Amino acid sequence: MSVFTPEEIDEGMQIDLKEEIVELYEASEQCLVELELTPQDKELQRALFRSVHTIKGDLGLVGFRPMINVLQDLEDLLDLLRKDEIHYTPMMHDLVLGMLDMVNDFVNSCIQQGRASYDQNIIDEVNARIRTIQPDNTPEHETILSEATKILTTGLPKNDVQQKEKLSKTGIPKDLSPLQQKDILFFRELMRPIEKRVGYQEGRGDRIARLALYVANESDKRVPLDQLAVACYVHDFGMAFMPNDVVQKDVPSAMETNLLRSHVYKSTRLIEHLDAWNDARMMVMQHHENIDGTGYPLGIKGDDICDGAKLLAILDRYDFLLHNDSLSPKDAIVELNKRYKGQLSNYWLRLFIQSMSKLISTE
16 A cells, blocks of 8 residues: 655645535536436536546645546546547446545545555556547447456455445436436435435435335335335425424424424425326325324325335335434344334335345445
């Protein structure tokens, strides 16, 4: 491992650099999410190039030379992409985020500790493979990108390099129509400011949607994934219209509890005129119903509740325990079983626990 010690940087510049890197990382991630759905979108390709180019420029201003080298060949690769000399492939998502993660960790270490460690051999190996991607060897691109991405993990302990169970890159299913893509991306973006207003940890919609797709794909029941994804992104929309002092209360009054419960109706109204999402609307309406009939808003139970709502009920509660109660994944699962005993679908709860066991065991 090599160690880099930067020249002294004033505190204001450090803060600006960190904020800029985070902002550009998020912009790059958003471009990659949308490129998964519309890989030929030239504006997205150009925006991704600009983000990486700007990060490299920012690193140059403060003399973070090792990470400039990390991004140079990646920038050249994205330059070929934006010029339409090569095509976007799904493996670019993992490679770009992997390299930006390396940069982000490096910058944070320099700011917090005054130095940063990096493995030059890994950087050299990754860049050597990236440079082999040219317009005349298109069939080899996916394999090369896959190899380069795997190399980014070789500095980890052996236990961490085992084959991992992976969630999808986004909570957005594949093979959607252009209209479906447009709708789900809109709902996804709409939930971001709502999460901030309500006080949820950022990315809640994505976390729930990604888990939902993973668990649903493990099931022998046919749950429409496009409808499930929409339900995951819009089910808490109505919380944005609740008074903040009521939302943040640990023990709301009976009247305040009824007000909070009305968020289900407000959420369904977001899509009530979009006939393409009728199943999603039902999932949203029913995701607080309980198997034993003690839920709301209608008090239905058992098989009267649709499967998508049964799964969403589990994931919604799990994410709340994980982040609002600050529990570990294992402890959140234990608490989920204890706190909501008899209220959740046995079938979906068992499948959820099996799925989480696979994910946790390889983390």
